[in-house]
Amino acid sequence: MIVLGQTGWSILGLGLSVAGAIAASWLIRPWFEELPRKEQRRITAVPLIAYIAAGGLWVVCCLLLAPENRAHAGLLLFLVWGYHSLYGSGVEPSSSAYERLPGRLRRAAPLRVAVNWTGLAGVLLVLQSLREESNSPTVFLALMGTVTLACVGASIKVFIRVHxxxxxxxxxxxxxxxxxxxxxxxxxxxxxxxxxxxxxxxxxxxxxxxxxxxxxxxxxxxxxxxxxxxxxxxxxxxxxxxxxxxxxxxxxxxxxxxxxxxxxxxxxxxxxx
The missing domain is CATH 1.20.120 (Four Helix Bundle (Hemerythrin (Met), subunit A))
Incomplete structure (x- = not known):
């Protein structure tokens, strides 16, 4: 009898889960390909919807955390900006590319601006936390104003770029x-x-x-x-x-x-x- 530790069972469970997911995707592929294109688009849009919903929930949780620990909440909000900047486009469905183009053009600028302002909120929370502990609060206040104006300008440029x-x-x-x-x-x-x-x-x-x-x-x-x-x-x-x-x-x-x-x-x- 083979005795596995907790780590071994975890690795085995992960491997079985991955194998099960691959097998399931292979089995449902014929069913998926027989669906109308409209239904296929709906199904393949699920990861994008889940990504936006999860991001929104993350932001709400961070804002609820802000009164207790501004610096921590600010870093978590800034993480949203960083993750979207590096990987956000990865959740965009590549199938039905022409049919989905109007949605991409309609969605790209508001989503980018929302993420930018989320990152700005994170920076402002961190600066506010530092300002409260600083002997020169005016410097941090001026820096916060400068960063905010820069974000306003960047947001306008995003919409101009799309047009x-x-x-x-x-x-x-x-x-x-x-x-x-x-x-x-x-x-x-x-x-x-x-x-x-x-x-x-x-x-x-x-x-x-x-x-x-x-x-x-x-x-x-x-x-x-x-x-x-x-x-x-x-x-x-x-x-x-x-x-x-x-x-x-x-x-x-x-x-x-x-x-x-x-x-x-x-x-x-x-x-x-």
Whole structure:
């Protein structure tokens, strides 16, 4: 008989749990793939909803802790900002990327601003705790005011960024659609130059697609489209350019994808932002 200690049983239990989760996901995959796309989107959105709910609950608990220990509560609130900045985009569902784009554009700025203000609250609590124990409270008060004003400016910039990105995405998608239509309608002897124009339009659109919606950092922020989806669109666009629109199915598919990008940006474009 094999005798395991408490650590051994814990490791065994963890291994069995992981194996059970993998087996369960493998067994329910056929059922999941047979569901309508709308139901699939609902199920895959659960981690994002749980992440937002858990974050909100964490913030409430930290605020309840603040009267007893401001420094501790402040550090825990700042942890929310740090975690979201490093990993927050990881909970964004990558499936149904085009259908979920309007939601990402609508949600990215408010969520980023809420997280920034959560981090600010944490910093202010820590500074207030230090201010109470300091012989120069005025210095900490001025620092708190400076940090608050900086957060206000950063919050405004996040919303401006989303509007600018939406305007650019709409403009470049429209340009891509126009160039593909021109390429399809031109006679064979004039298509070579138009192909270069279409490729240039795609390069511009591609540079917009690889941006983050709510931040300029490559390691943090919500994607416009997942990398896999961008690669697929890249191959579809280049196939449409090479065939010069003669492949009707491919041409229609690319145009449909580009129109979805434009529809997602409707109401959020601001060329003067």
């Amino acid at each position: 600018r990105l939406s305007a650019s995405l709409d403009q470049h998608a429209a340009k891509m659609i126009l160039e593909l239509r021109k390429l399809r309608e031109l006679p064979d002897d004039k298509r070579r130059e138009q192909k270069f124009a279409a490729e240039e339009a795609w390069d511009t659109l591609h540079r917009t697609l690889v941006n983050k919606i709510d931040t300029g950092l490559s390691v943090s922020g919500v994607f416009v489209l997942p990398s896999k989806t961008i690669r697929e669109l890249h191959h579809q666009v280049h196939h449409a350019i090479r065939t010069a629109g003669t492949d009707d199915a491919a041409h229609r598919k690319v145009i449909a994808r580009l129109r979805i990008l434009r529809i997602a940006c409707a109401g959020r474009t601001d060329t003067l932002a």
